[in-house]
Amino acid sequence: MVAFEGKLGDTLLALSGVRAVLDWLRLRSVRMAVRAVGPYAELIARTGLITQPRGTTPSTWRAAIGDRPGVETHGSTAAVSLVLDPAAPPCWSTDGRAHPDLPARHYLALERRLGIRLPGTAPFTPTLATGPSNLVEELRSGGRLGRLNIAAITATSWPELKDYTAQRYITLAKHIAEAHQTQARLLLIGGNPGDGLRITAETPRRHVQVLRLDGMPADHLADLFPHCHLIVGNDTGLTHLAAMTRSRDGSSPPVIGLYARHSHSKWRTGLPHHHAVATDLSDRMHQGDLCPVRDAIGPDTDVHMDAFPPAALAQVGLELINGVRP
Structure with a gap:
């Protein structure tokens, strides 16, 4: 069991x-x-x-x-x-x-x-199969999925330290859309607002159309993520979920995790398309195999998600979308 x-x-x-x-x-x-x-x-x-x-x-x-x-x-x-x-x-x-x-x-x-060598080899993470989704078809038929779909995860149990903020994600999507000379569909994935699933479309901007998805069950998101071209999220469960999903042909979009405090290597799936952008503190946690919570290590700076400028993060995303980075 x-x-x-x-x-x-x-x-x-x-x-x-x-x-x-x-x-x-x-x-x-x-x-x-x-x-x-x-x-x-x-x-x-x-x-x-x-x-x-x-x-x-x-x-x-x-x-x-x-x-x-x-x-x-x-x-x-x-x-x-x-x-x-x-x-x-x-x-x-x-x-x-x-x-x-x-x-x-x-x-x-x-x-x-x-005490025995098992047959598994790296990466050891099981992946999650996906299939047809009524929600995906509804979004597609409503014009809410396009040529460039970016999912950004805002849900977190520690917003004061892990929330990259919707505005930073919008700026990031704008840089990527401008580089591709198209309009990006930005899906802002929030947590459970307490009243179930809620989908809200914002007024379209020049380069970015924003759709907020709050309270969406994880199994529905598993069917949605393979239809995105890039997924960016903080160090949280939905980001790991995004990395573990795959389409029916076995492919997966690149996923970028943002690590401000915890080890960027430990809290990752190990899958080749799951990448990390990390602060110096996160890298120290990686090098020492430490945990800021378990080992009571306070940050030596007040900078958290501010450490990742949207323009620089967009460049990383562009390289992954274009297949430049491994």
Whole structure:
């Protein structure tokens, strides 16, 4: 039983740990049924890890794997429980290569714990399958998706430190649209406003048409992100979600994560199209494998998202859209 109840980002980056356990059981030829419970069950099903329909009950012993809230909620009747804690696994080095991202940490830590070389190779992150979406078709038929679609994630649980702000994203989109000599569709992805899904179109600007999407379920966003040409977001779960989605042909748009305080290498999927722009503080967290929260490290400057000028960030985005950067 896969049981996650905590943060979306922690859940997505821990799914490689679920993959490791399933890889181990398959090597041992253990027959198993896998089901997910909790608020992320529909998303987890998109990874292909689930082999049993939701709501059915196994007839033999159960093992629970997930975060601490999920295991505490659903694991009371399990024969064994495994908690995937993002603060626990260290950075691993194997075969002459360092693996600092959390999905690699979870997978390789379990490989060490089980004492056997598992078949997985980097990147260890499961990807999320997408399909036809009524919402995408509605946006497309309404002219809200165009030749250049940019998604910008404004949702965050720490807005005073992680909110890049809508105005900066609009300026960024304007630079990219001007370079392509077209009008960009900027999708501002917000959190849950408390009253469900809300789509609001702003008055079109010369180079940017802004559409605010608030309260959109994560599984709907998973279907929307592959229709974008660039996705930019702060270090948050929806940015990780964007990096893990793929279209039916297996392609994925470039994703840029903005890292002001936390390690730009640890809090990433490890997928090749998931990039990072980081402050000096974030790079110090990367080099020392530190966490500003866990290790009580305060910033040495008041600059947070101000460290990423929209024009400079737009240049990075342009290079990714044009295929210049790997």
